Amino acid sequence: MKGKARENLEVGLRLLEEGFVDAAANRLYYAVFQAAAYALGRGGRLPSESRGSAAVWDHRIIGDRIALLRGEPDDGRLFRELRSLRERADYQEGPVDRRELERRKRDVERFVRGVTE
Numbered sequence: 001m002k003g004k005a006r007e008n009l010e011v012g013l014r015l016l017e018e019g020f021v022d023a024a025a026n027r028l029y030y031a032v033f034q035a036a037a038y039a040l041g042r043g044g045r046l047p048s049e050s051r052g053s054a055a056v057w058d059h060r061i062i063g064d065r066i067a068l069l070r071g072e073p074d075d076g077r078l079f080r081e082l083r084s085l086r087e088r089a090d091y092q093e094g095p096v097d098r099r100e101l102e103r104r105k106r107d108v109e110r111f112v113r114g115v116t117e
């Protein structure tokens with residue numbers, strides 16, 4: 001997951017730079033999701049700790065656990081905002097506002113690089 005998280009971060013940043021905002025929203029969300037899954041697993045946590053039958057990390061479990069990684073409640077907010085942007089990009093007719101994604105870019109970079117070091 002570490003490699004996937006870093007690759008999605010780089011691809012997402014390039015897509016945003018080139019103006020492919022919806023695709024960038026998707027990739028940046030998944031960069032954070034995959035980085036969190038990697039870091040939780042590396043820390044010895046299991047998906048089943050959140051839901052007894054869970055065998056893999058899902059969006060809800062990551063959302064519930066992400067703030068534990070760096071001890072920063074803002075990480076939970078970032079994850080929820082990115083998920084909302086990704087859902088808008090993937091499932092709604094209109095595009096994501098580029099400025100919304102640009103405002104979160106540095107936080108995404110810090111999170112992914114920070115938990116995958």
